[in-house]
Amino acid sequence: MDVEAAQAIGAGIACLGMGGAGIGLGHIFGNYLAGALRNPSAADSQFGRLIFGFAVTEALGIFSLLVALLLLFT
Numbered sequence: 728m729d730v731e732a733a734q735a736i737g738a739g740i741a742c743l744g745m746g747g748a749g750i751g752l753g754h755i756f757g758n759y760l761a762g763a764l765r766n767p768s769a770a771d772s773q774f775g776r777l778i779f780g781f782a783v784t785e786a787l788g789i790f791s792l793l794v795a796l797l798l799l800f801t
Contacts, residue, residue, distance in 0.1 A: 735799070
């Protein structure tokens with residue numbers, strides 16, 4: 728197998744983490760919305776946790792992209 732082909736395959740596998748981050752974001756916001764609709768008075772107190780979960784999940788997606796780019800261009 729050629730080295731360039733192995734780099735491309737590895738970068739493609741690393742990009743699966745970005746899809747996982749997208750699924751995670753949908754899950755986080757969906758659960759927040761469901762909880763906010765059931766108990767609107769508690770929604771404001773949980774908003775900070777929502778933003779923290781969003782930031783951590785998005786950071787994992789960005790790290791996945793970084794690993795894919797490192798595999799491609801090094």
